[in-house]
Amino acid sequence: MRILGIDPGLNLCGYAVIESSGRTFKLREAGVLRTKADTRLEVRLQQIASDITTILENFHPELMAVEQLYSHYQHPQTAVLMGHARGVILQKAASFKIPVESFAATRIKKSLTGNGRATKNQMQLSIQSLLNLKSMPEPADVADAIAAALCGANAMLSPKY
Numbered sequence: 001m002r003i004l005g006i007d008p009g010l011n012l013c014g015y016a017v018i019e020s021s022g023r024t025f026k027l028r029e030a031g032v033l034r035t036k037a038d039t040r041l042e043v044r045l046q047q048i049a050s051d052i053t054t055i056l057e058n059f060h061p062e063l064m065a066v067e068q069l070y071s072h073y074q075h076p077q078t079a080v081l082m083g084h085a086r087g088v089i090l091q092k093a094a095s096f097k098i099p100v101e102s103f104a105a106t107r108i109k110k111s112l113t114g115n116g117r118a119t120k121n122q123m124q125l126s127i128q129s130l131l132n133l134k135s136m137p138e139p140a141d142v143a144d145a146i147a148a149a150l151c152g153a154n155a156m157l158s159p160k161y
Contacts, residue, residue: 001156002028004061004098005149007141008069008086011037013048014141017059018131020153027131028059030142041081045088052092064093064100065152067108067144103151108144111151123147 001021007014016030033051035044066089069082093100106116112126124136124143130150137143 001063001153002059002061003063003065003149003152003156004055004059005145005147005152006064006066006089007144007148008066008082008089009141010044010048010081010085011035012139012141013051013085013089014139014143014145015052015055016142016145016149017055017061018146018149018153020156023157025131025150025153027133027146030137030146032139032141041084045084048085049088049092052089056092056096056098061098063152063156064089064098065148065155066090066100066102067148068102068104070105101152101155103148103155108147108151111154112147 002017002019005016005018011034013033015033017028019026019028033048035047066086069079069086090100109118109123110116112130113122115122120140120143127133127143127146127150128136137146
């Protein structure tokens with residue numbers, strides 16, 4: 001099964017494509033989608049939509065795993081802007097008829113490390129070990145996208161799914 005993991009963001013959006021065969025995982029591609037902060041919002045959203053379309057056309061994932069949004073009460077504007085990006089990403093999944101699973105950050109962390117409060121470094125080390133990578137995945141947006149994809153794969157293997 002091929003799974004696309006997404007760490008949604010407006011400036012940087014992490015993505016990762018993994019292939020899952022039982023409990024064996026292979027990273028096919030991972031990276032970040034970037035938009036320019038000085039560009040109008042609608043143009044940035046169109047860029048994200050275009051980039052996601054390219055990924056979907058190239059990899060044909062069977063599932064999209066997306067990290068849920070959360071908002072700190074000090075920065076509600078950030079959640080609103082991220083929500084715009086996430087909405088475009090979900091719409092693209094729907095247009096390609098790809099099912100989407102959304103996971104809280106704590107569930108993603110617990111899925112990979114057994115600890116819902118794991119640090120970024122712990123997550124990166126877990127990913128590196130699980131996927132047999134030569135180095136830890138960076139930047140954090142890429143690691144978060146890989147983690148979302150792996151959580152999606154683990155969820156598919158769960159009897160509750």
